């Protein structure tokens with residue numbers, strides 16, 4: 001049996017954690033929602049943090065170590081070269097998205113997204129005074145070029161600048177966009193004069209059978225931006241840092257980013273993220289094997305416990321998007337921008353009746369209602385217990 005970072009911690013040990021996943025709900029709830037993983041830190045990352053603490057090295061971040069580490073990783077894993085001179089450290093991915101959108105658009109301008117999509121895309125974009133325009137994914141959970149073209153046309157119609165916030169790989173469907181799909185995106189973006197910002201936070205978490213393509217590596221994407229971070233793949237969300245990368249034609253835009261933005265990431269975050277990209281391959285490969293097993297296990301658990309629910313194994317991320325519409329829990333969601341922890345429909349029902357916390361589909365925008373998102377980055381025992389509880393509650397209700 002090979003080592004699996006997802007099998008190291010017991011439920012009692014996990015319950016001692018004080019982060020959002022483990023504290024947002026009472027202790028009888030099994031949390032399979034927010035994208036934190038139930039793993040220990042990769043040993044080399046923990047070592048780098050311990051050294052910094054022991055040395056009192058807790059000042060402000062400085063230098064290009066994160067960009068160089070991301071660059072080496074991108075070269076090793078994706079055969080892609082990052083130009084370190086065209087990068088900037090940013091506080092985290094979402095703050096980086098906001099800062100890049102400020103370079104490319106003005107208040108009142110439009111930002112196109114592909115629902116169902118990571119819920120904070122709506123909140124961050126609209127809190128910064130930009131309009132969100134939806135280009136829904138196609139029925140297979142993939143980018144629909146016709147919907148994208150229509151949204152680009154609609155977004156640009158009143159005049160003003162348009163940006164497109166791409167999620168690559170896509171949260172919550174786990175779709176890993178192919179080179180051909182991304183080339184089509186780039187062609188449309190050029191045709192409609194739309195600037196692309198590619199959120200690539202899940203890029204290292206691509207499971208066997210698929211290959212991640214950096215958006216900036218495709219022809220036509222030279223004027224785009226990408227955001228990268230180790231926070232999903234190595235579970236470092238509490239250690240704030242991310243990297244903004246400009247394509248060659250966007251380098252001048254990046255130079256307009258205020259210097260103060262680079263004071264936002266924490267120095268410990270930059271150290272940890274850089275160490276993960278530099279020396280975390282072996283740990284990551286073990287994680288990916290574990291996630292591949294869990295992705296299969298999830299198929300069995302859905303078939304056994306939740307008949308009628310549809311599950312398409314994700315190609316990347318540790319998030320599974322379950323279509324629960326046949327269960328008939330049609331509770332209406334509140335209007336307006338939803339917070340990640342808002343609950344309606346099946347997620348509300350499973351929390352109330354099975355004491356399992358899932359992400360509620362409605363927060364992911366158009367097409368999300370009636371779905372739930374399951375974070376399967378946990379142990380086999382916890383997944384089996386959660387789905388057994390849900391199955392039992394469902395059978396008792398029928």
Ligand SMILES: Cc1ncc(COP(=O)(O)O)c(C=O)c1O
Pocket residue numbers: 035092093094095118167171199201202229231232237241242
């Ligand atoms: C697509 C996507 N972007 C951004 C984030 C958040 O990243 P950060 O905490 O670095 O802002 C997440 C977290 O799950 C995510 O899934």
